[in-house]
Amino acid sequence: MKDHFSDRKYIIMAMIVLPVIFFIVRLFILQVMDPSYKLSASSNVLRNVTQYPSRGLIYDRNGKLLVYNQPVYDLMVIPGQLAPFDTTEFCSILGITREYVDNELQKAREYSRFRSSVFLKQISSLTYAVLQEKLFKFPGFYVQPRTLRKYPKDIASHVLGYVGEVDRRIIQENPGYAMGDYLGITGVEKTYEEELRGEKGVNIFLVDVHNRIMGSYQDGKFDVPATVGNDINLSIDAVTQEYGEKLMRNKIGSIVAIEPATGEILSLVSAPSYDPELLVGRPRTGNFRQLSADTLNPLFNRALMAHYPAGSAFKVINGLIALQEGIINEHTNYTCPGHYTVGRLTVRCRHHIAPVALPAAIQYSCNTYFCTIFRDMLDHPKYGSVTGGFNVWADHIRSFGLGERLNADFTNELRGNVPVAGYYDRFYGENRWRSLQLVSLAIGQGELSVTPIQMANMTAAIANRGSYITPHILKNVENTDANPVSRTKHETTIDSVWFEPVIEGMYRVVNGPDGGTARLAEVPGLEICGKTGTAENPHGDDHSVFIAFAPREDPQIAISVYVENAGFGSAMAAPIASLIIEKYLTGSVSRKWLEDHILAADFINREIAETDEQEN
Amino acid sequence: MSRKINLWSNLDWLTVMVYLMFLIIGWVSIYSSVYDDAHQSIFDTSRRYGKQLIWIIAALFIAAAVLMTDNKLFLFFSYFFYAFTIILLIAVLFFGTEVNASKSWFHFGGIQIQPAEFAKLATALALAQYLSTTKLKLHDRRALLSLALIIFFPVILILLQPDVGSSLVFFSFILVLYREGLSGYWILFFMLLGVLSVLALIINEINMLALLLLSSFAAIVFILRNFKVITKGTLIFIGVSASVMGIYRLFSPQTLLEVQLILTSVTASLVVLIISYLSRIKHVPIVLGFLIAAIIYTYSVDFVFDNMLMPHQKSRINIVLGFDDDPMGQSYNINQSKIAIGSGGLTGKGFLQGTQTKFNFVPEQSTDFIFCTIGEEWGFAGSSLLLALFVFFLMRLIYLAERQRSPFARIFGYCTIAVFFTHLVVNIGMTIGVVPVIGIPLPFISYGGSSMWAFTLMLFIFLRFDAGRMEFLR
Structure with missing residues (x-):
């Protein structure tokens, strides 16, 4: 076959050669002429230095600093750039052993020859000052500035929570994090992680053979500066918080104080506590293990997570329900023979003036009165059955935020327990249970359990005469208009008119001229209204409980105090609540003797002493 | 016996040497690009460089086997081989393993086979068979249609995977058709299509329309140089445009302005085209026909780009056209690749001294981006030398192709x-960074068995023909 087109091979050749020439010119520009890609021969490299943002600071409601940052330095290594160096000098500057150096370098090499690994974490600024001078002798090493949390005062550790390094699981769930990043693990640090975190940045540097930074790459065109995290203001009052923690020393329990009008948490104490500095930086792992092993469980946030019986403090709610349901009015009298007896069941009561109406029944914490009205309600024919009456009762209870998470801005809040009819159905059989079997609920015992924050919130709802705002720890985030907390207002099922007799009773508990269960808590002029409780504890001595708010009109503070194994509510919890209210409202404490008495009380070492005795 | 000796001495050893050089350069570059201290031996088969050595040895066996066979085999079985590959391409759509959202691979134990690689070879054989045995002329429409079918049937199947990169390679067969006598206008036509596509994406629709109208107007003025006729034609054009626009304004004013303008100018051009055709004015109908085709084509490029491409394909095209510049996003790959190559300088950083191509700085560094390692470690000298070697290789192949006596x-x-x-x-x-990121390998250099074997098969089948070129004389 004759080939007419053989000359076309020249055109095809040209079509092949031309693009390749174009490529070679392009390569010449890229590799030889363009300075932006030119890094002189040897082993010059770009180094990406992550710019870690410092976390936002945390302040209390009055702008007092609670958490700030201290600079530390991570020593990084790039194994591919290492050169022989004076190990002895290196070790003595850093205070590490030769084995440590060998181990870490081995690990770093296994990870990558060309990417940086952390060689030594969190070097103090002092060590860094020495190291910085001599870093040029150790090619392949460089430092990366980091920040750690620092606490001006050893308070509010449960509220603040702690910060730790991300692990693999977190990185998988949230690709925004990378190995070596920090994040809040508990408390406010966790809830407001996004606000506090800030944004990472990166600086790209040119580095010469001597490991010296020669300048930024392309004049910082690709650099991204780190953005500092937002500062936040908590609703905590540092003074009250500190004072509460001081009073709870050597005790187990919790104090929660709330500003009723706003739902802002003024103080949240869980005792025993721990020093927040223990969970910062390198010693954290060891300290954490030690704290977890502590039998008193200092890491456990009792204010949010401990389930306690409500105790007699609960009588105020039962009184409100009876009023609302029309079972009694404020003048309804019952007599009290000193005990409440039906068949074989006897609930004992203290001796007091009788007969009593509701305010006095609260004032003297009369068991007979509350057992009677509770059963009267459950047995009332208008509900059709005990189950019907019980369901109405339980709905009222839940409207005070009990039995459910309050959804305060904490992540580890527990629900407490308000029993449901189904529970008794399972236990006794459907419709086989009577009001008598439930009578311990009348005085805050039985199947009901609450957390201290729920009790404080319930008290706030009483102080507000029938409504509460979801309690929260955050006041505001600096530099943003965004409001990350829910400030929902919840109405209870009790009409505001029914609160006066109950509050009158609570007022008399503290201020009653003819005696009340917590006369010790009286502070003239503050009009503290409260209710004592003694939560029966099957495992040991009863817990001392007190709820209170003050002043009676326009309340500024609502509080719940639980002291484990401290006996009567009037003994420990009431004076503590009274001292805190006084401190918060007046700024000082007038009853030094009472304060000393509380400070001297010790329910931890006493127990240990008792145990020792038993063992001996 | 004599045939074998003949073969041995007739084999083009120069090409074989260059081929071996490519294999070695590839192997060493892969070693360098995934090098790590813990596995220093280049023969360590747990690493890519060790595996590449296995692929290379297998490729050499394939090459030897091809040289041993009778070259008539490929002639006889070319259609059969083509049909078999088509079946594979269909099968992979159903039974292939999905990698990066495309079904292109068969997995047999540890070995992965990409049928698209072999489809190139099969299509080449079928094309050679069809072109050489039929006494056809390349401007014959039916012949062109059959050729288009042979080429584009596998393209469509590969696009279904979807693997845009591999399917684009098939367009290069137009070059072969050109050599065999296809009108050069086809090449110009495809180039023009390319330029129009790029312009359509860069320039917005209205400007593009203006550009096309103005250039056609200029062309007509240049061709006719008769102002009377031109003025007449222009007036007709404006008149038709105005009335079409008026109809739009009246009946569907909510239609997009671009659509209105496009349809208006197409209608007006069509009217002028028909009038000029009827008035026997030369050339003008052709120019206007081109204009209409170009308008429709540009609009469809935009349509395809906006509605049919996947996001990653769009962004790759945008990067090359210079729209997106986001160093941590899609252009990250190209940027890292350019930094790596650019940092090589004149003479490079030396073997194993590259830092940018190690680990994750450049993605796919041992496969599609292997040239980065070469550019970084051997610099401008090394990379342009490699390009020169490729040019030499291709020129040598042209020389060999031209000395064949059989058209096949x-x-x-x-x-x-x-x-x-x-x-x-x-x-x-x-x-x-002058072509969008299309993941196709550098022949013989990039990591991977499938592509290397397919390329080796192609090269050695051709070398076998070359070695036996005298046989056809007898």
Whole structure:
């Protein structure tokens, strides 16, 4: 076959050669002429230095600093750039052993020859000052500035929570994090992680053979500066918080104080506590293990997570329900023979003036009165059955935020327990249970359990005469208009008119001229209204409980105090609540003797002493 | 016996040497790009460089086996081989393993086979067979249609995977058709299509329309140089446009302005085209026909780009056209690749001294971006030398193709050249940022058995033909 087109091979050749020439010119520009890609021969490299943002600071409601940052330095290594160096000098500057150096370098090499690994974490600024001078002798090493949390005062550790390094699981769930990043693990640090975190940045540097930074790459065109995290203001009052923690020393329990009008948490104490500095930086792992092993469980946030019986403090709610349901009015009298007896069941009561109406029944914490009205309600024919009456009762209870998470801005809040009819159905059989079997609920015992924050919130709802705002720890985030907390207002099922007799009773508990269960808590002029409780504890001595708010009109503070194994509510919890209210409202404490008495009380070492005795 | 000795001495050893050089350069570059201290031996088969050695040895066996066979085999079985590959391409759509959202691979134990790689070879054989045995003329419409079918049937199947990169390679067979007598206008036509596509994406629709109208007007003025006729035509054009626009304004004013303008100018051009055709005015109908086709084509490019491409494909095209510049996003790959190559300088950083191509700085560093390692470690000197070697290789193949006496061998040779050339241009163009990121390997250099075996088969089938070129004389 004759080939007419053989000359076309020249055109095809040209079509092949031309693009390749174009490529070679392009390569010449890229590799030889363009300075932006030119890094002189040897082993010059770009180094990406992550710019870690410092976390936002945390302040209390009055702008007092609670958490700030201290600079530390991570020593990084790039194994591919290492050169022989004076190990002895290196070790003595850093205070590490030769084995440590060998181990870490081995690990770093296994990870990558060309990417940086952390060689030594969190070097103090002092060590860094020495190291910085001599870093040029150790090619392949460089430092990366980091920040750690620092606490001006050893308070509010449960509220603040702690910060730790991300692990693999977190990185998988949230690709925004990378190995070596920090994040809040508990408390406010966790809830407001996004606000506090800030944004990472990166600086790209040119580095010469001597490991010296020669300048930024392309004049910082690709650099991204780190953005500092937002500062936040908590609703905590540092003074009250500190004072509460001081009073709870050597005790187990919790104090929660709330500003009723706003739902802002003024103080949240869980005792025993721990020093927040223990969970910062390198010693954290060891300290954490030690704290977890502590039998008193200092890491456990009792204010949010401990389930306690409500105790007699609960009588105020039962009184409100009876009023609302029309079972009694404020003048309804019952007599009290000193005990409440039906068949074989006897609930004992203290001796007091009788007969009593509701305010006095609260004032003297009369068991007979509350057992009677509770059963009267459950047995009332208008509900059709005990189950019907019980369901109405339980709905009222839940409207005070009990039995459910309050959804305060904490992540580890527990629900407490308000029993449901189904529970008794399972236990006794459907419709086989009577009001008598439930009578311990009348005085805050039985199947009901609450957390201290729920009790404080319930008290706030009483102080507000029938409504509460979801309690929260955050006041505001600096530099943003965004409001990350829910400030929902919840109405209870009790009409505001029914609160006066109950509050009158609570007022008399503290201020009653003819005696009340917590006369010790009286502070003239503050009009503290409260209710004592003694939560029966099957495992040991009863817990001392007190709820209170003050002043009676326009309340500024609502509080719940639980002291484990401290006996009567009037003994420990009431004076503590009274001292805190006084401190918060007046700024000082007038009853030094009472304060000393509380400070001297010790329910931890006493127990240990008792145990020792038993063992001996 | 004599035939074998004949073969041994007739084999083009120069090409074989260059081939071996490519294999070694590839192997060493892969070693360097995934090098790590813990596995220093280049023979360590748990690493890519060790595996590449296995692929290389297998490829050499394949090459030897091809040289041993009778070259008539490929002639006889070319259609059969083509049909078999088509079946594979269909099968992979159903039974393939999905990698990066495309079904392109068969997995048999540890070995992965990509049928698209072998489809290039099969199509080349079928094309050579069809072109050489039929006494056809390349401007014959039916012949063109059959050729288009042979080429584009696998393209459509590969696009279904979807693997845009591999399917683009098939367009290079137009080069072969050109060599065999296809009108040069086809090449110009495809180039024009390319330019129009790029312009359509860069320039917005209205400006593009204006540009097309103005250039056609200029062309008509240049051709006619008769102002009376031009003025008449222009008046007709404006008149029709105005009335069409008026109809739009009246009946569907909510239609997009671009759509209105496009339809208006197409209608007006069509009217003027018909009038000029009826008035026997030369050339003007052709120019207007082109204008209409171009308008429709540009609009459809935009339509395809906006509605049919996947986001990653769009962004790759945008990067090359210079729209997106986001160093941590899609252009990250190209940027890292350019930094790596650029940091090589004149003479490079030296073997194993590259830092940018190690680990994750450059993605796919041992496969599609292997040229980065070469650019970084051997610098401008090394990379341009490699390009020169490729040019030499292709020129040598052209020389070999041209000395064939059988058209089949020549056509197949040109197919081989076209495939290698496309891979070279697209792959290198991608690493230096002048072509969108299309994942196709650099022949013989990139990591991977499937592509290396397919390329080896192609090259050695051609070399076998070349070695036996005298046989056809007898």
